[in-house]
Amino acid sequence: MVRFESATLSRAGGRSRNEDRCGSMVCDGAACWVLADGLGGRVGGEIAAQIAVDAVLAVFRDDPRCSADVLERAMEEANSALQREQAAEPRLAQMRTTAVVLLSDGSSALWAHLGDSRLYCLQDGWIVHRSRDHSVPQSLCDGGRITTEEIRFHPDRNRLLRALGNASKAEPALARDALLVGEGDVFLLCSDGFWEYVTETEMEADLACAMAPGEWLDRMEDRLLRSVAADHDNYSAIAVFAAADRGMNLGESSAGFAPASGVKGRVVKRQRSPAGWPVCLGFGSPGSLAVRSAVGREQISFGGEVYAD
Amino acid sequence: MRYVPGNAQHIGSREEQEDSFGFSSMEDGGFVRHGGFVGAVADGMGGLEHGREASQAAMRAFLCGYGRKQETESIPEALERSVREANEVVVRMGRDGGAGTTAGIAAGSALGSTLVAAALRDRSLYWVSVGDSAVYLWRNRRLTQLNCPHTFARVLNRRAAVGEISREQAEQHPDREALTSYLGEPMLREIDRNRRGFHLKQGDQIVVCTDGVFKTLSSEQMQAAMGDSPQRSCEALVERTLAAGEIRQDNLTVLAIAAECEPGDGEPAGERTGEGLAAGSTVMRQVRNRRRVLILALSGAVLAAAALPGWRAWRRLEAAPHRGVDTAPPAAPQDRSQAAPRPGVRAAPVKAPLAAGSRATTSLPEGASAQGTTAAGTALRVSEGKAATQLQSGVGTKMPKPGEPF
Numbered sequence: 001m002v003r004f005e006s007a008t009l010s011r012a013g014g015r016s017r018n019e020d021r022c023g024s025m026v027c028d029g030a031a032c033w034v035l036a037d038g039l040g041g042r043v044g045g046e047i048a049a050q051i052a053v054d055a056v057l058a059v060f061r062d063d064p065r066c067s068a069d070v071l072e073r074a075m076e077e078a079n080s081a082l083q084r085e086q087a088a089e090p091r092l093a094q095m096r097t098t099a100v101v102l103l104s105d106g107s108s109a110l111w112a113h114l115g116d117s118r119l120y121c122l123q124d125g126w127i128v129h130r131s132r133d134h135s136v137p138q139s140l141c142d143g144g145r146i147t148t149e150e151i152r153f154h155p156d157r158n159r160l161l162r163a164l165g166n167a168s169k170a171e172p173a174l175a176r177d178a179l180l181v182g183e184g185d186v187f188l189l190c191s192d193g194f195w196e197y198v199t200e201t202e203m204e205a206d207l208a209c210a211m212a213p214g215e216w217l218d219r220m221e222d223r224l225l226r227s228v229a230a231d232h233d234n235y236s237a238i239a240v241f242a243a244a245d246r247g248m249n250l251g252e253s254s255a256g257f258a259p260a261s262g263v264k265g266r267v268v269k270r271q272r273s274p275a276g277w278p279v280c281l282g283f284g285s286p287g288s289l290a291v292r293s294a295v296g297r298e299q300i301s302f303g304g305e306v307y308a309d
Numbered sequence: 310m311r312y313v314p315g316n317a318q319h320i321g322s323r324e325e326q327e328d329s330f331g332f333s334s335m336e337d338g339g340f341v342r343h344g345g346f347v348g349a350v351a352d353g354m355g356g357l358e359h360g361r362e363a364s365q366a367a368m369r370a371f372l373c374g375y376g377r378k379q380e381t382e383s384i385p386e387a388l389e390r391s392v393r394e395a396n397e398v399v400v401r402m403g404r405d406g407g408a409g410t411t412a413g414i415a416a417g418s419a420l421g422s423t424l425v426a427a428a429l430r431d432r433s434l435y436w437v438s439v440g441d442s443a444v445y446l447w448r449n450r451r452l453t454q455l456n457c458p459h460t461f462a463r464v465l466n467r468r469a470a471v472g473e474i475s476r477e478q479a480e481q482h483p484d485r486e487a488l489t490s491y492l493g494e495p496m497l498r499e500i501d502r503n504r505r506g507f508h509l510k511q512g513d514q515i516v517v518c519t520d521g522v523f524k525t526l527s528s529e530q531m532q533a534a535m536g537d538s539p540q541r542s543c544e545a546l547v548e549r550t551l552a553a554g555e556i557r558q559d560n561l562t563v564l565a566i567a568a569e570c571e572p573g574d575g576e577p578a579g580e581r582t583g584e585g586l587a588a589g590s591t592v593m594r595q596v597r598n599r600r601r602v603l604i605l606a607l608s609g610a611v612l613a614a615a616a617l618p619g620w621r622a623w624r625r626l627e628a629a630p631h632r633g634v635d636t637a638p639p640a641a642p643q644d645r646s647q648a649a650p651r652p653g654v655r656a657a658p659v660k661a662p663l664a665a666g667s668r669a670t671t672s673l674p675e676g677a678s679a680q681g682t683t684a685a686g687t688a689l690r691v692s693e694g695k696a697a698t699q700l701q702s703g704v705g706t707k708m709p710k711p712g713e714p715f
Contacts, residue, residue: 225466
């Protein structure tokens, strides 16, 4: 069993509105993180993203398990919720969103995505998995026409091949086999406004410095801000660190992370968002439920005992 | 893992070389096994007083501090402790004034220096950085900056990101380049470092340099200068920086360390590497890569001519009474009309007109690998000043002198 500590970052960037939404939930010893990037150029991007986040968390709340079945239903429900809203509100008929979802029960993890929001999994400091975007540049890359690096800033990078909100069924890319989560494993969910400016090597380098997920996001955000253009896209990221539920060896060879400062056995939230940003709700006792949507910058951690057998 | 270092330095168009650099000793195999191999640069703050002396003192204290690392101390701990010790030395020198070769520094002087160091051991990299000097990873033909520079720009960018100020205000702020942390303040504000080792791959190079390089060259230009040979990479970076023709080119210093896997990595090296490394001809035999030998031979002739002033500087150092740590002669006093910097930030660097006649770049013969298989003294040597260059390697008292035929 591991305990998780996570942090969320979501900002408008150079745009007037932030159409990215992040959410997370801890429920009955399992946790769900979700990030959605409402498609720009259409009315209701932020509404679509919010509907998707809410729908995914609602499915997880009703069935808080780490299973492919839950993931699939969550994505399908998000798609249906969008279709209902599109039908009810004609001006929102074109709204679409990406989504990436991570589920874990402390021993295994599963994820799914649609569109070009990404999930990275890092083990022992290396990126061992990146979700493949449902986008034209990713297809060009898969066909050997461009390199992985050239996906960033490709002229067709806004052309998505799949998204939530289409009339058809949602077709998420879904990991059927759960990953066994170990101490030191790290997940990063992020929108394209984030990963375009932070290379994989930079993610790994900044992770080597960070003892907590918020610190990792801070460093990567500093990089992003150093290189962005004035009108850069919204950027969002959720960092999830898995740490053993005991004291950590912080020695140089350790792949572990600092113990979360949360009170053991209780789900604890640490809030570090800048003044003025909406403050998220606190969490209750183990096994209880919490729903949040994140804006700005915040951190949560929850103790290992929620996972106790 | 085998480490192949390279370095180059130039005074730019300044009156004085305020950058210092140094490598850790590779003579003591026992030390190298737990301490690895360290390369560091320090950039004395021209806006403050005695930038040259500050960076020299910081470099010396840092390398000596790291040389005291025990096996029980982790590399990140040792790097941080050494940086703190270097800070204390710079603070003390400013407070109490200099002595000996630094007697020109009056008590109460404001001194400041950046410092960035990279330590490589096995397949792991650790860095420590204070100020705005940079450490890069060269991998897959791309340079990635690893450290986070301590400039006020970071604070401004964050303020703009949360809407406290506009992006234009952040970008046009006059103190953008000011340092938010540097050696020379009683309380070291920030230290950038990695706590977990960063994994190295075959063919990676670590590049450590001062802002004289990356403020003149774009990251694309820097990438274009990089090649397989760390020595050639350093020289190309210096050449391209100078070729950019900045009228007020700052001092520039570059170190590069290539990480190369070898058969039986992690085991004691099968071949003795120490013998005769001090002799240039033996350096050749240490180089296993034939291609590099060719490059080395070709560049050797060029270096012999280019590094003559460096050799002269070396001869001066030879005559210096110190053992273990060499110092350059005291600097001539300089007119300092610059206003005192605001607390917490670094004043704009002193600009100087283009000096008549450029100084030579300095170099380090390649192939001086960081395999510490021999036991000898653990003396660390600091290299600094106009064109001085040195790297200790293998048995023998001195590294090959620049300009000496290979």
